[in-house]
Amino acid sequence: MSVQAEPVGAQHDGFPALYAEVLRFYARQMRFLDDGAAEEWALTFTEDGMFAPPSLPEPLRGRGTLAAGVKQAKAEMAESGEVHRHVVSMVDVQANPDGSVEARSYVQVIATPRGGEPNLYMMTTCHDVLVRDGGELRVSERRVRRDDRPSA
Amino acid sequence: MSVQAEPVGAQHDGFPALYAEVLRFYARQMRFLDDGAAEEWALTFTEDGMFAPPSLPEPLRGRGTLAAGVKQAKAEMAESGEVHRHVVSMVDVQANPDGSVEARSYVQVIATPRGGEPNLYMMTTCHDVLVRDGGELRVSERRVRRDDRPSA
Amino acid sequence: MSVQAEPVGAQHDGFPALYAEVLRFYARQMRFLDDGAAEEWALTFTEDGMFAPPSLPEPLRGRGTLAAGVKQAKAEMAESGEVHRHVVSMVDVQANPDGSVEARSYVQVIATPRGGEPNLYMMTTCHDVLVRDGGELRVSERRVRRDDRPSA
Numbered sequence: 001m002s003v004q005a006e007p008v009g010a011q012h013d014g015f016p017a018l019y020a021e022v023l024r025f026y027a028r029q030m031r032f033l034d035d036g037a038a039e040e041w042a043l044t045f046t047e048d049g050m051f052a053p054p055s056l057p058e059p060l061r062g063r064g065t066l067a068a069g070v071k072q073a074k075a076e077m078a079e080s081g082e083v084h085r086h087v088v089s090m091v092d093v094q095a096n097p098d099g100s101v102e103a104r105s106y107v108q109v110i111a112t113p114r115g116g117e118p119n120l121y122m123m124t125t126c127h128d129v130l131v132r133d134g135g136e137l138r139v140s141e142r143r144v145r146r147d148d149r150p151s152a
Numbered sequence: 153m154s155v156q157a158e159p160v161g162a163q164h165d166g167f168p169a170l171y172a173e174v175l176r177f178y179a180r181q182m183r184f185l186d187d188g189a190a191e192e193w194a195l196t197f198t199e200d201g202m203f204a205p206p207s208l209p210e211p212l213r214g215r216g217t218l219a220a221g222v223k224q225a226k227a228e229m230a231e232s233g234e235v236h237r238h239v240v241s242m243v244d245v246q247a248n249p250d251g252s253v254e255a256r257s258y259v260q261v262i263a264t265p266r267g268g269e270p271n272l273y274m275m276t277t278c279h280d281v282l283v284r285d286g287g288e289l290r291v292s293e294r295r296v297r298r299d300d301r302p303s304a
Numbered sequence: 305m306s307v308q309a310e311p312v313g314a315q316h317d318g319f320p321a322l323y324a325e326v327l328r329f330y331a332r333q334m335r336f337l338d339d340g341a342a343e344e345w346a347l348t349f350t351e352d353g354m355f356a357p358p359s360l361p362e363p364l365r366g367r368g369t370l371a372a373g374v375k376q377a378k379a380e381m382a383e384s385g386e387v388h389r390h391v392v393s394m395v396d397v398q399a400n401p402d403g404s405v406e407a408r409s410y411v412q413v414i415a416t417p418r419g420g421e422p423n424l425y426m427m428t429t430c431h432d433v434l435v436r437d438g439g440e441l442r443v444s445e446r447r448v449r450r451d452d453r454p455s456a
Contacts, residue, residue, distance in 0.1 A: 027256075085299065
């Protein structure tokens with residue numbers, strides 16, 4: 001993506017294509033996460049991608065670390081029999097002059113036990129920096145905050 | 153839609169238009185369902201459309217059967233005073249070489265009793281095959297799975 | 305926007321751009337509301353914008369009134385320690401011949417107390433008339449209905 005003189009607003013020619021691409025990116029990325037597809041999930045980040053979840057004191061960095069986290073979560077869910085779903089909504093997309101893309105969203109996290117009712121157990125906001133890398137959008141920085149810990 | 157040489161990815165020229173059309177299709181289709189508009193709902197499937205819901209041992213086939221199901225559900229909801237909403241999210245869209253479109257999504261099913269609080273009572277995943285028929289996208293095959301019955 | 309001879313359907317050339325713009329509009333508008341950004345929220349309505357919420361006997365009219373409502377809600381939430389999120393989904397968009405845009409959607413309202421679990425406490429439907437004003441989409445009329453009060 002070439003360097004642009006100014007941010008791309010919703011009425012820019014390239015916006016509809018970018019917006020659709022970002023929505024589909026999240027659909028695929030979160031499905032990888034919820035299915036426990038650790039390697040596919042890790043590839044939706046850049047090689048040195050950073051993920052700052054609210055549950056850890058330090059951000060995770062790099063695909064190996066990211067994949068390991070998903071593998072562990074998958075093993076825990078297999079044991080508990082729970083299915084998790086990350087539902088991304090209210091996606092705001094802004095293309096930066098340097099070619100990166102900032103995406104802000106809400107994320108509902110829903111857990112369903114085997115034979116039980118689904119439970120909306122966490123509401124978060126997500127702030128991503130996406131970059132084009134090998135033709136694909138990937139997350140270079142992700143910061144997540146929980147609504148139950150507004151000051152964290 | 154003409155036959156294409158290869159699947160259409162997120163950066164294909166036609167993707168943004170297709171993606172927006174699919175999102176709007178679901179918005180309209182699920183509103184028909186939730187409003188109990190049985191005939192309009194049935195017309196969002198092909199004439200011989202197949203719907204495999206998780207609650208039935210055999211798939212439903214054909215518009216007459218599909219419409220009858222909605223009419224029955226509408227009568228039950230009128231009696232119970234509940235309103236149901238199907239919230240489709242995380243839509244992944246893939247155009248196939250044969251012109252059909254595969255769409256995978258998450259679906260929250262929310263029930264609200266008269267005078268009461270809404271309840272997220274089912275979390276499902278939906279896998280549709282959409283075809284262009286009379287100019288409009290329609291479902292030719294729908295397969296739904298419940299998160300509380302992961303092996304079903 | 306020039307006067308059009310007929311409504312714009314999902315396959316019209318301008319639809320993908322309009323649809324993406326509407327989705328992003330809601331993402332930004334609801335974030336203003338949930339963050340308590342009263343003036344920014346009011347500017348997403350036209351100067352004389354009308355908002356008919358289900359909780360009031362009469363519609364709110366005009367930006368001053370709309371901003372005052374958000375300021376009051378923000379003060380109440382600061383005291384209670386709750387965070388509210390408005391999650392708009394299932395957006396159907398129709399461009400009218402006069403250049404206005406009708407958008408129908410579902411809205412989940414989720415409240416999260418400090419240190420507690422999120423609660424889906426209201427399910428509503430929203431019917432907006434959007435107009436282009438100063439280059440931007442803005443709400444000229446908003447009508448919201450609660451699923452727990454279907455006849456209201």
